[in-house]
Every structure is written in C-alpha cells, then in structure tokens.
Amino acid sequence: xxxxxxxxxxxxxxxxxxxxxxxxxxxxxxxxxxxxxxxxxxxxxxxxxxxxxxxxxxxxxxxxxxxxxxxxxxxxxxxxxxxxxxxxxxxxxxxxxxxxxxxxxxxxxxxxxxxxxxxxxxxxxxxxxxxxxxxxxxxxxxxxxxxxxxxxxxxxxxxxxxxxxxxxxxxxxxxxxxxxxxxxxxxxxxxxxxxxxxxxxxxxxxxxxxxxxxxxxxxxxxxxxxxxxxxxxxxxxxxxxxxxxxxxxxxxxxxxxxxxxxxxxxxxxxxxxxxxxxxxxxxxxxxxxxxxxxxxxxxxxxxxxxxxxxxxxxxxxxxxxxxxxxxxxxxxxxxxxxxxxxxxxxxxxxxxxxxxxxxxxxxx
Ligand SMILES: Cc1cc2nc3c(=O)[nH]c(=O)nc-3n(C[C@H](O)[C@H](O)[C@H](O)COP(=O)(O)OP(=O)(O)OC[C@H]3O[C@@H](n4cnc5c(N)ncnc54)[C@H](O)[C@@H]3O)c2cc1C
Numbered sequence: 001x002x003x004x005x006x007x008x009x010x011x012x013x014x015x016x017x018x019x020x021x022x023x024x025x026x027x028x029x030x031x032x033x034x035x036x037x038x039x040x041x042x043x044x045x046x047x048x049x050x051x052x053x054x055x056x057x058x059x060x061x062x063x064x065x066x067x068x069x070x071x072x073x074x075x076x077x078x079x080x081x082x083x084x085x086x087x088x089x090x091x092x093x094x095x096x097x098x099x100x101x102x103x104x105x106x107x108x109x110x111x112x113x114x115x116x117x118x119x120x121x122x123x124x125x126x127x128x129x130x131x132x133x134x135x136x137x138x139x140x141x142x143x144x145x146x147x148x149x150x151x152x153x154x155x156x157x158x159x160x161x162x163x164x165x166x167x168x169x170x171x172x173x174x175x176x177x178x179x180x181x182x183x184x185x186x187x188x189x190x191x192x193x194x195x196x197x198x199x200x201x202x203x204x205x206x207x208x209x210x211x212x213x214x215x216x217x218x219x220x221x222x223x224x225x226x227x228x229x230x231x232x233x234x235x236x237x238x239x240x241x242x243x244x245x246x247x248x249x250x251x252x253x254x255x256x257x258x259x260x261x262x263x264x265x266x267x268x269x270x271x272x273x274x275x276x277x278x279x280x281x282x283x284x285x286x287x288x289x290x291x292x293x294x295x296x297x298x299x300x301x302x303x304x305x306x307x308x309x310x311x312x313x314x315x316x317x318x319x320x321x322x323x324x325x326x327x328x329x330x331x332x333x334x335x336x337x338x339x340x341x342x343x344x345x346x347x348x349x350x351x352x353x354x355x356x357x358x359x360x361x362x363x364x
Contacts (some may be wrong), residue, residue, distance in 0.1 A: 012198035016042035019199025020204030022339035049302020052153035060113035065357035225306035
C-alpha cells in the first residue's frame with residue numbers, strides 16, 4: 001500500500017531490473033530514501049530472461065571500459081550473492097566452475113587479452129577439455145577460463161526484489177508504469193495519474209530507457225535487442241558454461257541446461273518463434289549431441305538494452321536526471337560495478353573506476 005509520504009523520495013529509480021534494484025540498494029545503503037517503480041513485477045524482463053554468465057561472452061572483443069566494469073563486478077559477486085542469500089533466504093546459485101570456449105578462431109587475441117587479468121584465459125588440450133566436459137563436441141585447442149561463474153539470474157532477481165521490499169529506506173511500486181515529461185532540467189514523473197517528486201531521478205528502464213528519454217526530448221542510442229533461449233530438462237550433461245560458435249550452454253544446479261541465444265534487432269516484439277527454436281536446437285545438438293534424448297521444457301525471449309559497443313550510460317544527463325542503462329548482453333555481470341559507480345557519482349564520492357567512458361553522450 002502506498003501512503004502519501006511515499007509520493008516523494010530523495011531518489012526515484014525507474015525500472016526494477018537488476019540494474020534498478022542494485023542501484024536502489026546502493027543508494028539506500030548510502031542513506032537515501034528511494035522510491036522504485038516498475039511497470040510490471042520487479043526483475044521479470046531482461047534480468048529474468050538472460051543466461052546469467054558472470055562474464056561478457058568473448059570478453060576480449062570488448063573495449064577496456066566494459067572490461068573495467070566486468071572485472072570489478074566479478075570480484076564483488078561472491079560477497080554480493082552470499083549476503084543476498086543471508087538477508088533473503090534465496091540462493092542465486094552462484095557457481096564458479098569456469099567457462100570452456102571451443103570452436104573459436106580468436107585464440108591469439110583471447111590469450112593476449114587474458115595476460116595480467118584476473119579472469120585468466122588458458123589454452124588446454126582436447127583431452128583435458130574432454131575430461132572437464134565429456135558430452136561436449138570439442139575442437140583441438142579449446143580455451144579455458146577457470147574463474148568464470150554463472151548465477152541463476154531469475155533467482156538473483158527474486159533475491160534483489162526481496163531485499164528491496166524489506167529495506168527500510170526503499171519503497172518498491174510494481175505495476176506502476178512511469179511517464180517522463182517536461183524539460184531535461186526540470187523533468188516530471190507521473191504514474192497511474194499521480195505526480196511524484198524526488199531530488200533526483202534515475203532511469204534504469206533497460207530496453208525502454210530511450211522511450212522514457214523521448215519524453216524529455218533526449219535521443220539516446222539504447223534500443224531493444226531480442227534474445228531467445230531454450231531450457232532443457234535436468235540431464236547433467238554439462239558441468240560448466242560452454243561457449244561455441246556464439247552459442248552457449250549454462251548448467252543449473254538441478255541439471256537443467258539453459259541454451260542461448262539469438263541476437264535480433266526487431267524492436268519491442270518479444271514472442272519466442274519457430275525459426276529461433278530450430279536454430280538454437282540445431283546448435284545445442286551440435287555442441288552436446290546427447291541432448292537429442294533430453295526433453296525441452298521451455299523457450300523464451302527477452303529484450304536486452306542494446307547500446308553501441310555494449311557500453312552503458314552511467315551518469316547525469318542533467319542535475320536532476322540520471323541514467324544507468326544500456327548494458328546490452330552484460331547487464332547481470334556489470335550490475336554491481338555500474339550501481340556502485342552511479343552511487344559514487346551521485347554521492348560525490350571517489351568513484352571506483354574512471355566514470356568518463358560511461359558519461360551519457362560520450363558513451364554512444
Ligand atoms: C537471452 C538473453 C541472455 C542474456 N544473458 C546474459 C548473461 O549471460 N550475462 C549477463 O550479464 N547478461 C545477460 N543478458 C543481458 C542482461 O539480462 C541485461 O543486460 C540486464 O538484465 C539489463 O538489466 P536492466 O535492469 O537494465 O533491464 P531489465 O531487466 O529489462 O529491467 C528494466 C525494467 O524497467 C521496467 N520499465 C521499463 N519501462 C518502464 C516504465 N516506463 N515505467 C516503469 N518501469 C519500466 C521494466 O518493466 C523492467 O523490469 C542476457 C539477456 C538476454 C535477453
């Protein structure tokens with residue numbers, strides 16, 4: 001229930017995916033009152049639909065600013081997931097069994113990229129890889145990234161939602177679509193016909209961020225990029241994340257396999273379709289032939305907040321209006337660093353990393 005005292009807050013966050021909820025928790029821990037809106041239930045858009053790999057796919061393809069956020073986040077994940085588990089009782093199933101990369105012609109680039117970085121990249125033999133993943137079709141010289149983890153992102157979203165619901169400084173308003181209007185310097189927020197005031201607003205609306213910014217006549221490059229996924233029944237055919245030809249298998253603790261994903265530029269349409277099913281299914285069988293005997297449980301689609309180079313906007317577009325969005329394929333892994341950085345900037349603290357590359361407009 002919403003009391004009139006909650007019509008205003010120090011900070012209003014729009015969007016309760018991993019980015020909005022983590023930002024809210026950071027800001028609340030820093031002492032702010034935070035009002036968080038979502039047009040649906042928290043955590044059920046891209047943050048639910050994703051795979052949960054705690055690394056960019058092919059991390060060597062990204063520019064250093066994405067690596068900087070990913071590296072900071074990867075170190076923060078174990079404590080984050082442990083403390084969410086203690087405070088909410090929800091286990092997000094963080095598993096650190098590494099990522100095996102096969103069928104790539106980027107070996108030299110990958111090995112050079114990994115030098116000196118904590119997510120090291122190692123060349124291993126086919127025999128060694130076979131011992132790790134006996135059901136996977138391998139090429140002669142796979143790459144092995146032993147420190148890469150994965151989470152069950154649907155559970156992480158549930159845990160973050162619980163943490164927000166129980167935080168004394170946060171009010172989470174679900175099924176409240178927000179409309180942004182007015183000018184960049186004096187934006188106005190309304191939802192369900194009521195106006196809300198706050199010292200500052202944070203847009204964390206994922207793929208919908210551009211639609212909101214259009215309300216204050218600001219163009220931004222963040223746009224929806226559809227991704228589809230298949231879910232196989234418990235079979236325990238893979239033990240760790242396996243990546244081949246742009247497609248990946250992620251094991252869940254109960255033996256299910258999440259297999260993804262497509263990358264489609266089709267606007268806000270997010271219906272799973274036959275074409276993606278056939279393409280993903282063929283890739284899954286070519287990676288793990290034994291899956292032919294395994295029943296499929298589900299197919300779904302989500303909308304990533306696509307951005308040029310996967311570089312998010314983190315920072316102010318005016319004194320009043322801030323953005324934390326555009327994490328594209330990496331929003332789960334980048335969420336801890338992005339949210340801490342946003343909070344550092346809003347609190348005038350020394351930032352964890354140089355914020356320049358993520359400044360709105362620069363990061364386009
Ligand atoms: C198939 C797929 C696989 C992926 N795999 C991975 C992976 O393995 N690892 C990884 O790190 N990332 C992965 N991602 C990317 C990751 O899921 C996203 O980058 C991340 O979830 C973005 O989080 P977000 O909070 O910005 O967006 P969302 O989770 O989409 O949250 C935005 C929220 O804003 C709300 N909202 C929008 N407009 C309004 C409005 N007007 N008013 C109120 N609320 C509004 C929405 O309802 C939504 O809940 C994957 C994504 C997909 C689709």
